[in-house]
Amino acid sequence: MKATHIRAVRTRGGLSLRVDARAVTVVVLLVLVALAASVALIGTGDFPVSATDVVRTLTGNGTRIQEYIVRDLRLPRVLVGLLVGAALGLGGALFQSISRNPLGSPDVLGLGQGATAGALVVIVLFSGSATAVTLGALAGGLVTGFAIYLLAWRRGVHGYRLVLVGIGVSAMVTAVNGYLLTKADIVDAARAVVWMTGSLNGRDWTQVWPLLVLCAVLVPLVLVNARGLLMTEMGDDLSYALGVRVERVRMVLMVSAVLLTAGATAAVGPVGFVALTAPQLARRLTRSPGPNLVPAMCMGATLLIVADLVSQRAFGADQLPVGVVTGVLGGAYLLWLLVTERRAGRI
């Protein structure tokens, strides 16, 4: 009789892979939804393209105009959206697991503010180009992320301290950002505020490749350490006793999480609440304890694409930045969380 409902796929050579049927189903479904939404998103805009035409164009059989619109304008936008969503979902799941708190997400911890600071410095002080802004944002996000980690380090990093230090740093950086905004002239300020609200508008292939490389390198690295992370959720003592190299796992994952989040934010601006909600929604679907890294990743990608689709369809092309939609969704999610916590009697 089975002692547990853990299923595994075993080969004759002694290899075995753990399989959670429900999680796999969830991932497959999310991928399908993401693909469908992507096709729909590619077809949306001032020049609508039907779904079948989109698929045809992608396989190389569209008209010249369709080729241009799909391949050069919209496909990169969708790819950036998918990659950024995935990066944010994964980064968020990592942060939440390490900080042992569902609200310990990079948005809250100030990485978004840090990236904004970098971007603002470039815009306001140097009137930099778009590329310079992106690089500035990346630098800002990385510096903030690592500063938070180092400041929270004291014989090891404990989740709660990390969160609180992040909040403190966030408040400081927010003030600096506010100052930079007041120092700018109105044109720069407008440009800055536009950047500060994450948007997929105007994203092209020059953003896709760096993001792709980032994900291609970091995602496998994270997944290799995923089981160690799973163990640490039981407490440092126990995971240490089970042979997990707790500090090393945590450091590798923190660095990866910071890189993923900073990279994603630098590419599109701070997109709020994907990193917060994707992991939690994923967990509710899979009902599996643990960080649920792959489901979170897929959920993040799906969320962002769907949010953009909604924004494009409901408000017109390029009107409302996706960051606003995710912000509103995030607010609604928080309220819903409030209601369910209340009902569950935890309040």
Added chain:
Amino acid sequence: MNRLSADNVTLAYDQRVIAERLSVEIPDNSFTVIVGPNACGKSTLLRALSRMLRPNEGRVLLDGQVIQSMPAKKVARTLGLLPQSSIAPDGITVGDLVGRGRYPHQGLLRQWSAEDERVVRESMARTGIGDLADRYVDELSGGQRQRVWIAMALAQQTPLLLLDEPTTYLDIQHQIDVLDLCADLHEEQGRTLVAVLHDLNHAARYATHLVALREGRVVAEGAPKEIVTAELVEEVFGLRCQVVDDPETGTPLVVPAARRARARGTAEKTEKAPETAGAGARGGAEVSESATGAS
């Protein structure tokens, strides 16, 4: 040479030194219990033995090697630890949690073998929770939960098992259950057990080897029958008592002296108050009046 020992270790947290130049040998195949008053360093010693705490000086040896320099998984396959407090992740089932104990035997490509399945099943059977496999850990009682943690430690299949106050927070029936289980593991499976217990009578009853600590020094070590005396108890715990034989097991039983407790019986007996069992005893079972004569 014994498999596990601490050799002249100095243990400290930040600047606070808990123990200096402490040496302890854990005899193979023993059920060693470490006892002592609060803040004597017993938990600290256990943490050092289990590699959680790096000694400032000296070394902890496992199978002849310094434990700190051994690969993590190798240690985890030899030494199991039941910490004082662990976090059961939300929504995890008993079977899953016990299964996590197999981590040291698994790898990236060997994530859940038939052997893992078998060991988990056996561990749960041995701790009497076989029929709880699909229940959520959050729903279990304290006693059941502790058995789940023990099953998890068992699933690790380590010849040595360290337990940090495994009976705290449990009621008396479950305390005895857990200790009986430990005794089984020791006798039937030949494992070496090292436990920190705060109840001296439990320790005397179950241990084959007792280590009494006070302020970071070993005051005495040896078989309970040999070392548990009223003098030792007074020296280690500052408690005046008499030591009798446990009527059930024949092991030493500590009966605290009555200072202010209500003396049972007549006025004559109250004149002999120091020899009467009283309320407010530390741990220990009730002693009937007939036993007071036998010291």
Added chain:
Amino acid sequence: MVVDSVPETRAVSASAPPGRRAAARAVGLLVSLVVLAGVALASIAIGAKELPPDQVWHGLFHDTGTYADVVVDERVWRTLLGLLAGAALGLAGAVLQALTRNPLADPGILGINAGASAAVVTAITYFGVTSLNGYVWFAFFGAAAVGALVWFLGGSRGATPVRLALAGTAISAALYGYLQAVMIMDDAALGRMRFWTVGSLASATHSTIVQVAPFMVVGSLLALGLARPLNAVAMGDDTARALGAHLNRTRALSMLAATMLCGAATAACGPIVFVGLMVPHLVRSFTGPDLRWILPYATVLSPVLLLGADVIGRMVARPAELQVGIVTAILGGPVFIFLVRRRRTTQL
């Protein structure tokens, strides 16, 4: 080396006889008042524009008919606002810390400032309410709504410092996102709000002060009067009930006081963080946990902090100035982080 649990150290504090302690604290309070007076004078004397002291002195009492009048006038109102707002923020912070039993509570961290700000933005942009007297009510509503929301999200009775702080920050993030959206869509809003969201004393005028002073005064009196009940609440629900404290009433009144104070301060100055956090902590190390001492001290020393920060801001960036909200954030951040690092994990 990761260590989850470290043995507790019991701190042994030497205690002087009660009479002497009370005397020492009273003296300390007087000294603080003197310091406050000094800082207030400095605030009037020092500014982004250099004015020699005798001109300042003169300008205080006579109309010289020169430019100095305007400057001195402006500085006087500014100082007055700093006094009022500083006291309000400090008191609100102390009250919140006692109420939530959370040493890291601060109106900014708990999102109350964000609530007030979002409400003010909404008032100005969508309801066309441009007078302070109008949007101060929005500020109160915003502050109260967010206060309650954060309380619930943080777990109410079971709230730990971390959960409250996180709930506050998450809600702040949502509200500031809303603020940004408004600024993107409305250029006028951008022009106005980007200055307002950085807390500043520069907008102090006679009418500003007249409009917010009543709320601040009432709120302060209410807070000071709650010192004893809050002392009981701070010891835990059960203990408080055993001592006969009316828990719910005290909670409601405390929230009311904190809301009035934060709402009024934010409406007048914009969001200012960390003042409510730093001063009660500094004070507590001197007075102990007794709110009957902490609250008066907070009332006196918080304006010292706020005006001091303002003066620094005026000196550092001459001839322009660095807004006080930025100075307190930059000074307060490291203090906050230091406090966090000092606490043991189990206490968080």
